[in-house]
Amino acid sequence: MASVNGNNEGGGAAGARVTKFLQWLMALPSEFSAKVVDVMSQIKKVGKEDPRRVIHALKVALSITLVSAFYYVNPLYDGFGSSAMYAVFTVIVVSEFSVGATLGKGLNRGFATFLAGALGLGSYYLVHSISTEHIVEPILLGTLIYLITAGITYFRFLPQIKARYDYGLLVFNLTFCLVSVSSYRDHEVLDIALKRVISIISGGLISVSVSIFVCPIWAGGDLHNLESKNIEKLGNFLEGFGEEYFGRSEGGESNKLFIQGYKSVLTSKQVEETFANFARWEPCHGRFRFRHPWQQYLKIGNLSRQCAYRIDALNGFLNSAKTPLEMRGKIPDPCIKMSTEAGKALKELAMAIHKMIPPSAANPHIAKSKIAATNLRSIMKTGLWEDTNLFEVIPVLTVASLLLHVVSCTEKLAESIQELSTLAKFKNQDSEFVPKSPQQKETPQPCCHNSGPHHVVTIN
Amino acid sequence: MASVNGNNEGGGAAGARVTKFLQWLMALPSEFSAKVVDVMSQIKKVGKEDPRRVIHALKVALSITLVSAFYYVNPLYDGFGSSAMYAVFTVIVVSEFSVGATLGKGLNRGFATFLAGALGLGSYYLVHSISTEHIVEPILLGTLIYLITAGITYFRFLPQIKARYDYGLLVFNLTFCLVSVSSYRDHEVLDIALKRVISIISGGLISVSVSIFVCPIWAGGDLHNLESKNIEKLGNFLEGFGEEYFGRSEGGESNKLFIQGYKSVLTSKQVEETFANFARWEPCHGRFRFRHPWQQYLKIGNLSRQCAYRIDALNGFLNSAKTPLEMRGKIPDPCIKMSTEAGKALKELAMAIHKMIPPSAANPHIAKSKIAATNLRSIMKTGLWEDTNLFEVIPVLTVASLLLHVVSCTEKLAESIQELSTLAKFKNQDSEFVPKSPQQKETPQPCCHNSGPHHVVTIN
Numbered sequence: 001m002a003s004v005n006g007n008n009e010g011g012g013a014a015g016a017r018v019t020k021f022l023q024w025l026m027a028l029p030s031e032f033s034a035k036v037v038d039v040m041s042q043i044k045k046v047g048k049e050d051p052r053r054v055i056h057a058l059k060v061a062l063s064i065t066l067v068s069a070f071y072y073v074n075p076l077y078d079g080f081g082s083s084a085m086y087a088v089f090t091v092i093v094v095s096e097f098s099v100g101a102t103l104g105k106g107l108n109r110g111f112a113t114f115l116a117g118a119l120g121l122g123s124y125y126l127v128h129s130i131s132t133e134h135i136v137e138p139i140l141l142g143t144l145i146y147l148i149t150a151g152i153t154y155f156r157f158l159p160q161i162k163a164r165y166d167y168g169l170l171v172f173n174l175t176f177c178l179v180s181v182s183s184y185r186d187h188e189v190l191d192i193a194l195k196r197v198i199s200i201i202s203g204g205l206i207s208v209s210v211s212i213f214v215c216p217i218w219a220g221g222d223l224h225n226l227e228s229k230n231i232e233k234l235g236n237f238l239e240g241f242g243e244e245y246f247g248r249s250e251g252g253e254s255n256k257l258f259i260q261g262y263k264s265v266l267t268s269k270q271v272e273e274t275f276a277n278f279a280r281w282e283p284c285h286g287r288f289r290f291r292h293p294w295q296q297y298l299k300i301g302n303l304s305r306q307c308a309y310r311i312d313a314l315n316g317f318l319n320s321a322k323t324p325l326e327m328r329g330k331i332p333d334p335c336i337k338m339s340t341e342a343g344k345a346l347k348e349l350a351m352a353i354h355k356m357i358p359p360s361a362a363n364p365h366i367a368k369s370k371i372a373a374t375n376l377r378s379i380m381k382t383g384l385w386e387d388t389n390l391f392e393v394i395p396v397l398t399v400a401s402l403l404l405h406v407v408s409c410t411e412k413l414a415e416s417i418q419e420l421s422t423l424a425k426f427k428n429q430d431s432e433f434v435p436k437s438p439q440q441k442e443t444p445q446p447c448c449h450n451s452g453p454h455h456v457v458t459i460n
Numbered sequence: 461m462a463s464v465n466g467n468n469e470g471g472g473a474a475g476a477r478v479t480k481f482l483q484w485l486m487a488l489p490s491e492f493s494a495k496v497v498d499v500m501s502q503i504k505k506v507g508k509e510d511p512r513r514v515i516h517a518l519k520v521a522l523s524i525t526l527v528s529a530f531y532y533v534n535p536l537y538d539g540f541g542s543s544a545m546y547a548v549f550t551v552i553v554v555s556e557f558s559v560g561a562t563l564g565k566g567l568n569r570g571f572a573t574f575l576a577g578a579l580g581l582g583s584y585y586l587v588h589s590i591s592t593e594h595i596v597e598p599i600l601l602g603t604l605i606y607l608i609t610a611g612i613t614y615f616r617f618l619p620q621i622k623a624r625y626d627y628g629l630l631v632f633n634l635t636f637c638l639v640s641v642s643s644y645r646d647h648e649v650l651d652i653a654l655k656r657v658i659s660i661i662s663g664g665l666i667s668v669s670v671s672i673f674v675c676p677i678w679a680g681g682d683l684h685n686l687e688s689k690n691i692e693k694l695g696n697f698l699e700g701f702g703e704e705y706f707g708r709s710e711g712g713e714s715n716k717l718f719i720q721g722y723k724s725v726l727t728s729k730q731v732e733e734t735f736a737n738f739a740r741w742e743p744c745h746g747r748f749r750f751r752h753p754w755q756q757y758l759k760i761g762n763l764s765r766q767c768a769y770r771i772d773a774l775n776g777f778l779n780s781a782k783t784p785l786e787m788r789g790k791i792p793d794p795c796i797k798m799s800t801e802a803g804k805a806l807k808e809l810a811m812a813i814h815k816m817i818p819p820s821a822a823n824p825h826i827a828k829s830k831i832a833a834t835n836l837r838s839i840m841k842t843g844l845w846e847d848t849n850l851f852e853v854i855p856v857l858t859v860a861s862l863l864l865h866v867v868s869c870t871e872k873l874a875e876s877i878q879e880l881s882t883l884a885k886f887k888n889q890d891s892e893f894v895p896k897s898p899q900q901k902e903t904p905q906p907c908c909h910n911s912g913p914h915h916v917v918t919i920n
C-alpha cells in the first residue's frame with residue numbers, strides 16, 4: 001500500500017510539475033509580447049524626449065554608407081586595400097552625438113595616430129639599428145612598449161588630461177603598440193602606416209563633415225539651454241512655493257508635481273561638465289563664437305545648485321502639513337512676495353540666457369524681493385509674536401529664513417549671469433533696431449539698467 | 461630733423477621689441493621648468509591620492525607585453541598572422557581600472573564580436589545568393605548596413621542598454637560593418653572572421669586574467685568604501701557643527717576645513733552609479749557575494765545626498781557670524797547634543813558598512829539625538845523667548861529646525877543601512893567566535909539589537 005501511495009504521490013507531484021511547466025509555457029507568449037510592447041514604448045519615449053536622437057542615428061548610418069565607398073569603388077580600393085578597414089572603424093568610433101564630441105574625438109584620434117605612428121616607426125628603426133638578433137630585438141621592443149604603455153596609462157589619470165585628451169592617449173597607446181609590435185614581423189611598415197593614417201584621416205573627415213553639415217547637434221547649445229532650463233525650473237518652484245506653502249494655491253497635485261522639476265538641478269554637475277568639455281572643441285556656430293565663455297556656464301551651474309540645495313530644504317517643509325494654516329498666515333505676505341519675486345527674477349534670468357540678452361529685466365524683481373525681505377525683517381522685529389507658541393511657528397520662521405538665503409542666492413546668480421552677458425557680449429535685441437537716442441531710456445525697464453555687480457544682501 | 465627723429469623713434473621701438481623678445485626668450489627656460497615642475501607635482505599627487513593607479517598602469521603594460529607574444533613567438537604568429545593585431549587591440553581597449561569595468565567591456569566585446577560576425581557573414585551570404593552583379597550587390601549590402609547601423613545607434617539611447625551594453629552595441633556595429641563590407645572584397649571571410657574572433661577572445665582573456673589575478677581593483681569594494689566614507693564625512697560635519705556654531709569649538713580654521721569634507725557628497729551620484737554598474741559584472745570577491753545588493757548602495761547614496769543638502773543649508777549659517785553669541789547660547793545644549801549624536805550615529809553607520817556588521821551600534825546615538833530633539837521642543841514650548849527680539853534668534857531657530865530634519869534623515873539612512881545589512885547578510889563579527897548562548901545578550905550593545913525598521917520621527 002505504502003509503495004502504491006508513494007507512487008500515487010510521486011505521480012501527483014510529477015503531474016503538478018507538468019501542469020506548472022505547461023502553465024509557464026502557456027504564459028510565455030503573453031509575457032514575451034508584454035516585454036516587446038514595453039521595449040517598443042521605451043524606444044518611442046526615447047525618441048519623443050529628444051527627436052535629435054533619431055537624426056543622429058540616421059547621420060551615423062549615412063557616414064558609414066559613405067565610408068563603405070572605400071570598399072565598393074574600385075579606384076579607392078586599389079589605393080587603400082584592406083587599410084580601408086581603418087576608415088570604417090574610425091567613422092563608427094568617432095561619430096558621437098554632438099559636434100563637439102565628434103570633433104574632439106576626431107582630432108584626438110588624428111593627432112594621436114600620427115604622433116604614435118611616427119614614434120612607433122622611430123622605435124622600430126632604433127631597435128633594429130641596435131640589434132637584429134631574434135632574441136634581443138623582441139626583448140628591447142617589449143621593454144620599450146612596457147615602459148611607454150605604463151607611462152601613458154598612468155598619465156591618463158591627470159584630471160586636465162582626462163577631461164580633454166583621454167581618447168587621444170588611448171589611441172596613441174594603441175597605435176604605438178600596433179606599429180612597433182607589428183613592425184617586428186612586417187618590414188614594409190612605412191607604406192602600411194601611411195595608408196592607415198590616410199584612411200583614418202579620411203574616416204575622421206567624413207564623420208566630422210556629416211556631424212557639422214547634416215543637422216548639426218551642438219554641445220554648446222545644449223549647455224546653454226540646460227543652464228537656462230535649470231534656472232527656469234528653480235524659478236518655477238519659487239513662484240509656486242509661496243502660495244503652495246501658505247495654503248493659497250488652487251493648483252492641487254498637478255501644481256505640486258510641476259514645481260518638483262527642480263530636483264534634476266541637484267545632480268546636473270556631471271552633465272554640465274561633459275557639455276562644457278565638448279563645447280570647447282566646437283567652432284563658432286549660430287549665436288556662439290569660437291571662444292564662447294563656456295567656463296562661466298559652469299560657475300552659473302554651481303550657483304544654481306547652491307540655490308537648489310536651499311530649495312530642497314524648503315521642499316522638505318512643503319510636504320509636511322503639520323503647521324496649522326492660521327499659523328502659516330502670520331507672515332505670508334512678505335514671504336509669498338519674496339518667493340514669487342525671486343521666482344520671477346530667476347525666470348527672467350533664464351529668459352535672458354535663452355535669448356542672449358543682458359539680464360536687466362530681472363533687476364526689478366530682485367529689488368522687489370529685497371524690499372519684501374526688509375518688510376519681513378521689520379514684521380519680525382515687532383512684538384507680533386508674543387502671544388504665540390514659538391514651537392509651532394518655528395517651521396514658518398525656518399521657511400522665511402531659508403527664503404532669505406534663496407533671495408541672496410538669486411542675487412549672486414544674477415551677478416554671475418551679468419558677467420556671462422559681459423563676457424559673451426550679449427546685446428539687447430531692441431538696440432539692434434532702435435537708434436541710440438535719449439528716447440531709448442523710456443524702454444520698459446529703464447530704471448534698472450545698472451549692469452555692474454549688485455550689492456549682495458547679507459542675511460542672517 | 462623730423463625724419464631723423466622718426467628714425468630714432470622707429471629704432472627705439474624696434475629696440476624695445478627686441479628687448480621684449482629677448483626677455484621673453486630668457487624667461488622661456490624658467491617658465492618651461494616651472495611648467496615641468498607643476499606637471500611633475502601633479503603626477504606625484506595623482507599617485508598619492510590613489511596608489512592603485514600606479515599598479516593599474518603597470519598591469520596594463522604587463523597585459524600588452526603578454527599579448528605581444530602573438531607577434532614574437534613563431535608558432536603563434538604562424539597561426540594567427542596579422543589577425544594577432546586584434547588581440548593587441550582588444551587588450552588596450554578592454555583594460556580598465558576596475559575588474560568590473562574590464563569584465564563588462566571584455567564580455568560585451570566578446571559576445572558582440574561573435575554575434576555581429578555571425579550576422580555579418582549571414583548577410584554576406586544572403587546578399588551573395590540574391591545577386592552577384594557588381595552594381596546590385598553593393599546597393600543591397602549598403603542598404604542593409606544603413607538600416608542596421610541606424611537601428612543600433614538609436615538603440616544605444618535606451619537608458620538600461622546605455623548603462624550596461626553600450627560598448628557591446630558599439631562593437632556589434634563595428635564588427636557587423638567590417639565583416640559585411642569587407643566580405644564584398646575578401647571572399648575568404650569565414651577563415652578571417654574565425655581568426656579574428658579567436659584573437660579577440662584571447663586578448664580579452666589576457667586582459668581579464670591580469671585584471672583579476674594581479675592586484676585586483678574591485679569597483680564593488682570602491683562603491684562600498686565610497687558610501688562608508690561619504691556617511692562618515694556627513695558625521696564629521698555634524699559632530700563638529702554644534703560646537704562650531706554655538707562657539708564652543710577650539711579647533712579654529714583647521715576644524716572648519718575638516719568639516720567641509722561633506723561637499724563631495726553633494727555631487728557623488730554619477731560616480732556611485734558608475735561603480736554600481738561595474739560592480740554588477742564582478743564575481744564574488746573578498747567579503748562580497750556575486751549578487752551583492754549593489755542597488756541598495758544607490759538608495760543609501762540618495763539618502764546621504766538628501767542629508768547632505770540639509771547639511772549644506774546648515775553650513776550656510778555657519779559661515780555668517782552675525783548672530784550674537786549670547787543669543788546662540790539660548791538653546792545650545794539640545795542642539796549640540798542633537799548634532800553631535802546624529803554625527804556619532806552616522807559615523808557608527810559608516811563603520812558598520814565599512815566592517816560589514818549590523819548597524820546596531822548607531823541605535824543608542826539615534827535614540828539620544830531623538831531625546832535631545834524632544835528636549836528642544838519642550839524648551840521651545842516654554843515662554844523662554846518672550847523677552848528676546850525674535851528677528852535676532854531666527855537663524856538659531858532655523859538651525860534647530862534643520863537639525864531636526866537632519867535627525868530624521870539620519871534615521872532613514874539607518875533604516876536603509878539596516879536593510880542592506882539584512883540583504884547582504886552582515887554578521888556581527890563577535891558572533892562568529894562566541895557560541896550562541898544566553899550570555900550573548902551581554903555584548904556591548906545589547907539593548908539596541910532591534911533590527912526592524914525604526915519609527916521615523918516626523919518633525920515640523
